[in-house]
Every structure is written in structure tokens, then in C-alpha cells.
Amino acid sequence: MDHKQLGYFLTLAETLHFARASEQCHVSAPTLSRQIKQLEQELGTELFIRDNRSVRLTVNGKAFVDYAQATLAKWRQFKGQCQDSAGPLTGELSMYCSVTATYSFTYDLFAVFRKQFPAIELNLNTGDPAFSINHVQTGKEDVAVAVAPSHLPQGVAYLPLGKSKLVIIAPTMDCPLSELINSHLNTPSLWEQLPFIMPEHGVLKERIDAFCARQKLTPKVYAHVSGHEAMVALASLGFGVACVPQIVLEQSPFLNQVQHLEVEPKGSLEEIEIGLICKQKRLQDPVVSALWQCATQLFSNPYS
Structure with a gap:
């Protein structure tokens, strides 16, 4: 199995809908279905129960979610440790936010980040901001723009970006x-x-x-x-x-x-407050840390 397959699996495990999952993964539904079947064949077990109306995780599928999340998290951590301090910072970074946030916050942040770290590949996924914290906690995304909850989950770092009535x-x-x-x-x-x-x-x-x-x-x-x-x-x-x-x-x-x-x-x-979130542990990754530092500088006075 490869890491891309694990990402496909986690997206389908969250959406339980092939069309929505394939859209989020930027592949066709047949491609996604084929990748999941290959993964199931390699594991020797079904991960999903499919019928004409629904998709559900099997018992083994639910257990595999934890494995996939942990594997991808360790892979990103390892890649961060392998960075050559003498060369330009390289790697990948994924962000989740609403369509509105791409205009109001993400655009300026990515512009600054891209100028300072041109060798890093940026992946932006948009959707309902209500899912932002979950995407970060499950390891599906590195960072996300989220509406600040009344109580921030343990282990999640938060940086305020602004407020809206x-x-x-x-x-x-x-x-x-x-x-x-x-x-x-x-x-x-x-x-x-x-x-x-x-x-x-x-x-x-x-x-x-x-x-x-x-x-x-x-x-x-x-x-x-x-x-x-x-x-x-x-x-x-x-x-x-x-x-x-x-x-x-x-x-x-x-x-x-x-x-x-x-x-x-x-x-x-x-009113609501909007902020940037990521797992506290992910800040040890040089790529995530670089984006966080750019955001800290750019939004140092979010309410001024």
C-alpha cells in the first residue's frame, strides 16, 4: 500500500460517499473505487460494506482508520526530520478552509508563504468550516481555518486571524x-x-x-x-x-x-472568531512551523 491510498481510504471513511470522496481527492469515482479495492486485496479484508444506497465501514475498516491516521502522521514527521538544513525548505502542506476563507485569509497567507518558501507544494481543500477541527485532529489536513469553538480540543494549536459579526x-x-x-x-x-x-x-x-x-x-x-x-x-x-x-x-x-x-x-x-488551527505536535514539522510563523507575522494584530 502507498500513502496516497491511505489518504483515499481516510477520505472515504469520513464521507462514506464515493462521489464526494473522489471530488475531495481530485480523482474520478472509478479510480477511487479501484484504489480502495486494491487496498482491500492487499490487506485481505473488506474495509467497506457497499450497496446501492450506502457505504459503511466494516469492523476491520474502523480499526484501520487508526492505523492509517497514525501512519500518515509518522510519515509526515519523518519527512520533516529529513530536511536538509543547508538547502531550501521542501515538502508538502495541506490546508482546509471555507471558500470565503480563500479570499479573506488564505490568499494573503499563501502569497507570503509562497514567496518565502517557493519549493513547498501547497494543497488547498475547501468545504464546510464545521469540519475543520475534525480534519486536523484526524490528520487529514495539516492546518485549517476554523471558527473558534467555545472550548478548543486538547492538543490543538490555535492562532486568531480575525472576527466577524x-x-x-x-x-x-x-x-x-x-x-x-x-x-x-x-x-x-x-x-x-x-x-x-x-x-x-x-x-x-x-x-x-x-x-x-x-x-x-x-x-x-x-x-x-x-x-x-x-x-x-x-x-x-x-x-x-x-x-x-x-x-x-x-x-x-x-x-x-x-x-x-x-x-x-x-x-x-x-460574533464569531476565525483562526488557524493544527495539531500541537505538527508544529514540530518544519513545513507546518514555517506556515505558522508566516501566519503569526501576517496576523500579529488581527483586530487592529
Whole structure:
């Protein structure tokens, strides 16, 4: 088996979906399936149970997750130890972040990092920021941009990059939702009648749940959505209102197709903090350490 196969396996073990896993691995679904079958043949056991509707880990598959994570972590550590101090820093580094973060944080960081360390290969994977911490903890990614949780997991290093307030948005287009908002604007019953587009999980969901609790509101949920950018799109189309970070809205192509709904009292929606995370142990890797140092210099005063 090779390390690329282990990476494919871990991605499929997390998503349990061949199409999504192949997209994240940047290979076709048949290629991914073939690599997994080769791995299973080499191990002499099935790692996944497949049928027409689902993919599930076998007992041996669940046990192999720990092996794959540990093997890849040791491989990265070994490569870091083999660096030639006399030559340019080389190696690979993977980062996970949301699409918005690629514009607001990652772009500037990668520009500085690339200039200082041109021989390092950078791999950027985007997706729902709710998965950032898990991707780092499982060793799938070296570093990630994440929304800071209320309690940072043990063994995870964190560097603040900035903050963003949360806003509730609604469509500007003529639609039944806009008519409902206009007819009940500034009335206590408005929030109880609005359909909400909610995040599936993560810190943003916790913030919205806390807001609803303070408002003594049980929201009518139209849909649960993975990814903040998709929430803006659905809100602009009139499917429901959505609570999103201001930083996401500012980068959205649908910025002019939504309006803000005022929330009372002011400040009842707690802002979020965005930061860079990685495993504390991974900072011993020269490549990861180099990126962390660049980020420390670039975002030394994130709130100034």
C-alpha cells in the first residue's frame, strides 16, 4: 500500500460517499473505487460494506482508520526530520478552509508563504468550516481555518486571524417570504413565522440555537445546509432567512440580492472568531512551523 491510498481510504471513511470522496481527492469515482479495492486485496479484508444506497465501514475498516491516521502522521514527521538544513525548505502542506476563507485569509497567507518558501507544494481543500477541527485532529489536513469553538480540543494549536459579526438575511426579490416580512415588520410575531435555513452543525449552529433560546423562539426550519455560502444563496432565492457571518456575505455574489433583518436587542447575536488551527505536535514539522510563523507575522494584530 502507498500513502496516497491511505489518504483515499481516510477520505472515504469520513464521507462514506464515493462521489464526494473522489471530488475531495481530485480523482474520478472509478479510480477511487479501484484504489480502495486494491487496498482491500492487499490487506485481505473488506474495509467497506457497499450497496446501492450506502457505504459503511466494516469492523476491520474502523480499526484501520487508526492505523492509517497514525501512519500518515509518522510519515509526515519523518519527512520533516529529513530536511536538509543547508538547502531550501521542501515538502508538502495541506490546508482546509471555507471558500470565503480563500479570499479573506488564505490568499494573503499563501502569497507570503509562497514567496518565502517557493519549493513547498501547497494543497488547498475547501468545504464546510464545521469540519475543520475534525480534519486536523484526524490528520487529514495539516492546518485549517476554523471558527473558534467555545472550548478548543486538547492538543490543538490555535492562532486568531480575525472576527466577524453575524447577520440575519432575507431576500430582496418579490416572493411570498418578502411579502410575509413586509406585512409583519417590527411585530413580535414575525420571527415565529419565518422559515429558517439552518447550518447542519458547527459553531454557527450553536450561535443560532443560543439566539433562538434567548428569544424564546422555536424556529421553523426549512432546510439544514452544509456550508455558509450555500445558505446565502438559498436565502437570496426566498427559501428562508439565514444567519451568516458578515465576512461570508461580503464575499458572496448574492450580496445585493439579500437584505438585513434587524435583531433586537442589538448584540444579541454573538460574533464569531476565525483562526488557524493544527495539531500541537505538527508544529514540530518544519513545513507546518514555517506556515505558522508566516501566519503569526501576517496576523500579529488581527483586530487592529
